[in-house]
Amino acid sequence: MSLNSTAPLAPALTGERADLLETLAKHRGFLRFTTNGLTDEQAGLRTTAGELCLGGLIKHVTTVERNWASFIVDGPSAMGDFDDMTEEDFARRADEFRMLPGETLAGVLREYAEVARRTDELVASLPDLDAAHPLPSAPWFEPGAHWSARRVLLHVIAETSQHAGHADIIRESLDGAKTMG
DSSP states (O other), X not given: OOTTOOSOOOOOOOHHHHXXXXXXXHHHHHHHHTTTTOOXXXXXXXXXXXXXXXXXXXXXXXXXXXXXXXXXXXXXXXXOOGGGOOHHHHHHHHHTXXXXXXXXXXXXXXXXXXXXXXXXXXXXXXXXXXXXXXXXXXXXXXXXXXXXXXXXXXXXXXXXXXXXXXXXXXXXXXXXXXXXO
């Protein structure tokens, strides 16, 4: 911020919110790190028996974080109805895991950064981390379960961490680079 700016400084977060955001930022960083120095083509390569590529993993985590942040604000309607998914819906979901023609790694990373910024702002401004919504109907959710904003954030952290590990394996298979070790 420049010395001439009249915008107020946002208060620093402390406590639980700071811990949640710091942990999420750490795992976002691990995920982004796996793409350092890669070309768009390399970000789209599958290097294991699975369907995953580095750019696709980042796209997926971006979508997951965006959708869960929307759930915190709008409840289950933000997630859609998983029981009524069509073949087109499943195809769109599959495209989330790969780099499509015209997509760039820079663009994927830019979108991830924007979603992360919005999530961080949401966490900082939430009146209550205990506010909860019922989960949408889906085969992978316990019927009748409710998740608080806190539980959603813990899920986003776990999802980001898990996929950062997947990304590390993919990157090591690509060129031997590792996040740690």
